[in-house]
Amino acid sequence: MAGERHRRHCGGGDVDRRRDPAVGVKTLVRKPPADERRLDVLGRMPRLRRVVMSRSFQPVSMLLLLAPFALAIVAGLLGTSAGNRNFGIVFVWIVWWAVLMVLMVPGFGRIWCTICPIPAPGEWIQRRGIIGGGGKLRTLGLRWPRRLRNMWIQNVGFLILALFSMIILTRPTVSAGVILGLAGVAVSMSLLFENRVFCKYVCPIGGFIGLYSMAAPIELRVRDTQVCVDHRSKDCITGNERGYGCPWMVYPGKLDRNLDCGFCTECLKTCTMDNVVINLRRPGADLAKPGGGKQIDEAYKALIMLACSIIYPAVLFGPWATVRGWASVESLWGWAIYATAFLSATLLFVPGVFWLTVFAAQRRSATGVTIRQAYREYAHSLIPLGLAAWMAFSVGFALTNGSYALAAVSDPLGWGWNLFGTSETGWTPYLSGTAPAIQAAILVGGLLFSIRTTLRVGFRHDPSGTTATRAAVPVVAFLLASTLALLWLYLG
């Protein structure tokens, strides 16, 4: 199967892999190509395997994280309105966000979804148990509408949060309200629908984590798809005494992209054939895969996230205080201008320019791929750069404001406590002189990763390769222009 998929990528049997740009510069004649190599992580680390296979792994992780989130909500509602001294803001928007965007998503994909406490109460109510539930699910068991089985709600939800982000990031009560609101929606959806419908189709954070998890070097897959085909009882779908049927409504046997998998590790437990593995792999192995539906939602997710990764540093960190005022809803008119510009940029302008880019790419190549499909697939090449841009953004924000965390743990509500003796720690930006260089390196790295993805899409569309590079030129130009804009924002 692995070999078969590889042939599909390269479009033919006997290909000299030296020429395959997807393989990179290294010539690998005997070993399998880098994209196909896998390392079974849990196989190598039996102790970790015991932890992950344990029934209590996910619920205990959620419970542990529920504590700081509960504190964040209490601090947000009752504590000081000075955000940088309130645990609710410092923990969520400085610590959690930085760990999520700089470590978790790029390094481990969906790992946050494994331990996220937001849907936990809903799930526990629905399952009638925390460690492991039993019996009939406590839910109305409604079916999620077919036309919503995509990322559109997540796209819209993210845009709504993004439009108010200046308020959410800086007002502890609003921030607490947003977390409570998300948890409330998650609980209500658990009562209405089976499984993690909230996480999969609604959660605005889960949406982009899923998108960017495709660039991660970690994946959950089956070892051998034929085993799944032959396995009659399909415990991974139905569930058994060791775990739930996939709460994310995925059949692991056909799973080939991190986007669809919530990394909840239930199938690892339920699989009676020991066929589910967590692999270390080449980063981004899911990108530019032909599979999936034909919807444009995923492409839009990538475009919205890239556009936001450019707008955010400009609005939040740029020298344009007027725009910042608009974004923070100082006046309704100002905010209306900002909202119009923001939505136009994310929903029309950037997607429009990218459409022209893909149109140009298609004009320069001779493939039978429709422009709609090309658009959707080339949009994957925005994912590494978008992730890099978010990493650069988050690195800068975390280095600048990370020191607030020391005071916030000692005095979470800004009430003059000093639990660990650190509440008088002053604000110190870390690495303030080198942060731009770090950001530039991340951005250039993201650009290269993105170009590699572009070339992979091009070569898959045109296996002979005669026009693939020509076709890639406009997309690469788009990526380069985005990178230069980001470099200018951070360094110029």
Next chain:
Amino acid sequence: MTNGRGNRTAIVTLIAILVGIPLTIVGYQYGLRPVFADHRIIDITARVPENGGFQPDLVRMEVGETVTLRFAADDVVHGIAIGPGLGVDIGQVDPGHVGEITLTVDSPGIYTYYCNTWCSPSHWRMRGVLEVVDPDAASPLSSPPDPIIEALVAAGIDIDADPQTVDGIVPDRARGQASVGSVEVPAELLEPDWRLQHTPEGGLGLLRAANRDTPDDLLIDVVAYLWSNTVPTEQAVELFAKNCAACHGERGGGDGPVAESTIDPPVAFAEAAWLRRGDIWYAKIRRGGMGTDMPNFGTLFTVEETRSLVDYLWFLSFAGP
């Protein structure tokens, strides 16, 4: 799939988190902490006046009672001081921090806790009343009358008249200091209380009468020196920087950063100095300027502090060219 014992432990943990965290926080702050303290702790939130100022803005305590006042800045930096005469200045409290003072007051009276760092266009309204009562005393609290202001009122002097300004007189107080020995100085001019009740122009009249042959500009310099020869106390300089400079400017030029937002332009002391009596400066500081944004500082400063401020104003007025 059921997991009885594990589930029960988990549910206990869940309840501990969801109920325990808020309960511990609120219980400690509002229950245990006051109960275990050996004296009264009063938490006061400090916000800009537009958002409520000090909450609470009235604190009652008894003479000799020990009380801890905890001022929690909630929005911007506030400076916390308590006057008059208590000598309490906690300093600036940054947002999310708490500045606290434990104090015992021995003399009954009405004191004011106030913000002394410019924090908003209504900054001067950010005040709270600290009532120190003597349970044994029969008479209610009342402020003693201010003799200087009473005298002004009795003399029918309009404290709130706009200060007249004189352009073009820029005395050189250094030259005045050098020449003061070479002219005949009438005794009244050496009396601080006489100077307080007279304008420099009035002083110049006396000086002219005593020194008919001395050039006028030299006499002007001498008057400027006499009116400003009290070395400003550190306390006066600090009081001015914290309470006056935002409007009147660091050097008293009427050009502070918020000068443009006041109803009337803040007085530039040098411009108004020549025709102004010290006791009117004094009254203005203590009573405030009616119809202007000049607040009253009589409930914040002692008489001595106010007089030292007036001296400092003269010093700024005649700082020299």
Next chain:
Amino acid sequence: MQTSKRPVIARRSVLLLLVLAALLVPVPAFHAPQTHRISIDASQFEYSPGRLTVNRGDTLQVTLTASDVVHGFFLDGYEIDARVEPGISQQFTVSADRSGKFNYRCSVSCGPLHPFMIGELVVGPNEPLWRASAIAVIAAAAMLIGAGTRRSA
């Protein structure tokens, strides 16, 4: 099938040289050092001016004022920190000896948008920007050329 290794090595050497050049070629300063007297006013939530441009080697004599509440001034990279309250100005000197963009940001919490109260000091020639941009362009071109030549070999 038989791509000789030589062109690959040659190509890589050229690429390496270009990247090294982009990283290391010194950018001469064209301007004689100047001293700038600069007044910066801090208010919620902006600095005025919000962007300063000077040349490497210049000296900045900064007078910092605050016009509404207490603010701070922290200059990235130069690690200068000042605190200023309305009515009392602060003076300090910056020797602009490092090129690039350095944000100055409020270091005293001044309200909700405090973390985003940011201005920019650009010390030209902005070497970090040009070097990073050059590397991005070189790398993009190299990947395209690399992919093209390997296919058409």
